Amino acid sequence: MSRIPSKSPVRENGPQGLKGGWGTESAVWIPRPWLPMESLIKYTVHGPEVLGGRAGARNGLDGGPIRALFASHGSKLVGGAELCLFELVRALVQTERVYPIVSVPRQGEFTDALAEADIPFVAVPTPRWTPSDPKAFEGIHPWHYARLTTSLLIRVLLYAAVIRATRPNVVVTNTATIPTPALASALLRKPHIWLLHEFVTLDHHFPYLLGERVSQHLIGRLSVLVIANSSAVRQHFAPGVPLSKSRVIHPSVSAGARENRMTPGELRVLLLGNQTATKGTELAVRAVARLASEEPRFRVALRLVGPIAPDYRRAMTKLCKELAVSDAVTMFEFTADPSSHFEWSNVVLMCSENEAFGRVTAEALKCGRP
DSSP states (O other), X not given: OOSSOOOOOOOOOOSOTTSOSTTOOOOOOEEOTTSOTTOEEOOEEESTTTTTOSTTOOOGGGTSOEEEEEEOSOSSSOSHHHHHHXXXXXXXXXXXXXXXXXXXXXXXXHHHHHHHTTOOEEEOOOOOXXXXXXXXXXXXXXXXXXXXXXXXXXXXXXXXXHHHHHOOSEEEEOOTTOOHHHHHHHHTTOOEEEEEOOOSSSSSOOOOTTOHHHHHHHHHHTOSEEEESSHHHHHHTTTTSOGGGEEEOOOOOOOOOOOOXXXXXXXXXXXXXXXXXXXXXXXXXXXXXXHHHHOTTSEXXXXXXXXXXXXXXXXXXXXXXXXXXXXXEEEEOOOSOTHHHHHHOSEEOOOOSSOSSOHHHHHHHXXXXX
16 A cells, blocks of 8 residues: 655756646745845746746636645655545546646655656745744743744745746645745735644644734635544634635545454554654554553554654653563554554554644555554
């Protein structure tokens, strides 16, 4: 079960300017705030006919394919939102009714996969209004707060230039954590759709630059439609997003059923995804330790598969030693194809404190793992 195609080098930028086609680079010059005027930023475009479309080609307004610009907050394919977006644009290409273009903050693993799938993309900065530090805005000086807001607005102008260049019929933001595509769409009076894959505050504990209440109201006001990946997420964003404007569409996952080979007296347990405190990694380790203690004749093995910060890895390694389960717990790096881990497992865990949808749960069930 491969989530993404094998990596391939992104085509190098060429000298074609604004003519479109693979290897196209386009630059719009906007000074970064608080830096010298000569410090400039640019966006890079890759893809066939991404800038403005083919000459004489019809678009979604006159019977041709709808040009849709999808904005991603991540450049790696390690999160559920990014994986869902990649599978979505691949499926849309096959319909031949939608011409998707994907914007990513920078070139990397995601753009490698898009290039391999012949899906055009734009590398353009899209700053978050939800920093990862829960205390980022505590005691912040008003001047610094104003600088952050100004920086965000500057990037809105940059994204507006991208919208003008790519000429989409609709702009779609794939996360609640970045506001610039929606604000730029409003500036240009372009229809905007917001796809919500997270609670933001409940699951990741991210604070909003403008506060949760104001930000949720903006998400509703700046969108013609808001699509949540679960009913829980939809309810969390109401009343900022009126229920009349929101819909629930559960993400699809690509996975196939596999035989669950059970061994008497043995249980193989898998925790797949980002290994963090909010995802319940410590809870899984303690559960394995308790099972091993209460049922010593029962052999249990736990695999932790996914990205993990160095400090948290050290903390989990220390915890395993303290609980005497170092031999039972194994940590693996992220893999684009987790099929071998599903094949190995008997049971898949979902230990998150608050999970917006639980993509891994759907994958596990399709693989025949409880």
